[in-house]
Amino acid sequence: MRTSKLITRSGMHGITRRQPLEWLALIVALLVVTVFAAALHYASVAQLRASERERIQVFAGVLANDIEGNLTVINSVLANLIQDSRSDADATAPGRGMTNHLQRLEAAMPGVRALVIVDASGKVIASSNPVLTDMDLSQRAYFQTVKASPDATRLFVSAPFESIKKDLIITLARMLPKSDGSFGGLVLATLDPGYFTGVFRHIVYAPDLRTVVIHGDGRMFLSYPATSDIDYSVPEQPAACSTGIARAA
Numbered sequence: 001m002r003t004s005k006l007i008t009r010s011g012m013h014g015i016t017r018r019q020p021l022e023w024l025a026l027i028v029a030l031l032v033v034t035v036f037a038a039a040l041h042y043a044s045v046a047q048l049r050a051s052e053r054e055r056i057q058v059f060a061g062v063l064a065n066d067i068e069g070n071l072t073v074i075n076s077v078l079a080n081l082i083q084d085s086r087s088d089a090d091a092t093a094p095g096r097g098m099t100n101h102l103q104r105l106e107a108a109m110p111g112v113r114a115l116v117i118v119d120a121s122g123k124v125i126a127s128s129n130p131v132l133t134d135m136d137l138s139q140r141a142y143f144q145t146v147k148a149s150p151d152a153t154r155l156f157v158s159a160p161f162e163s164i165k166k167d168l169i170i171t172l173a174r175m176l177p178k179s180d181g182s183f184g185g186l187v188l189a190t191l192d193p194g195y196f197t198g199v200f201r202h203i204v205y206a207p208d209l210r211t212v213v214i215h216g217d218g219r220m221f222l223s224y225p226a227t228s229d230i231d232y233s234v235p236e237q238p239a240a241c242s243t244g245i246a247r248a249a
Contacts, residue, residue: 056209063199063200063211066199067196067213070109070111071155071157071172073109074109074111074112074172074189075155075172075174077105077109077115077189078155078172078173078174078187078188078189079174081102081105081115081117081187082152082174082176082177082187084098084101085098085117085126085176085187098117098126099126099127099128099130099133102115102116102117102126102127102128103128105128106128106129109189110192110195111191111192111195111196112189112190112191112192113129113169113190113191113192114127114128114129114132114189114190115127115128115187115188115189115190116128116129116132116137116186116187116188116189116190117176117185117186117187118137118143118176118185118186118187118188119184119185120178120183120184120185121138122136122137122138122139122140122143123135123136123137123138124136124137125185131164140158140161141158141159141161142156142158142159142171142173142186142188143173143186145158146173146175146183146186147183150175150177150182150183151175152174152175152177152181154174154175155172155173155174156172156173156174156175157170157171157172158170158171158172158173159219160219160220163190167193168193169190169191169192169193170190170191171188171189171190171191172188172189172191173186173187173188173189174186174187174188196213
């Protein structure tokens, strides 16, 4: 009986002594598995973020090319309008034919809300939108900018401003020179924010994505989806305008 008790006590002592080692081994194994799982998760997240970043950059490039293409076309149209209206540059008002011509051009360009011809005093003498006819634009910043720095070869891109429809718009303007080359007014196109919103709608593929267009002075022109709680305006940039896609915070 004594021998049996000794053996039993010895066996229990061995089990008790092994338990801390087994628990330690288990804890170490769990830590290794946890670290390995965390590393795999981090690598997966990093790969996903890189893929998303690349995808967003591709979409931003597509949008930038689309906007750049529109600006190029509008610039060409404005240059042609200068040639068409050159004989009327010193006149008080172009003929009805010019108004019809502006309306046809506007209809052919979905990104343009209005085409306007302004005389040297700032008065609208022709417009594809009759509401703007005879309006005084002499106090508009874009008019003052072109008048102060006349350059018949340059396309002027205005900062975003509030239109008569109470939304933010941007105008593209070129100087209309008189016969002697001096400042004779402007030919300008007003961009339609609705057109760009329609383009952005096909790009924003996730609910937390937002597309923004920012003017060169850093002011946000528009965003899609529209937001009033986040301002993506940035410090002044050298380019006329820029576009980007961002995830909402």
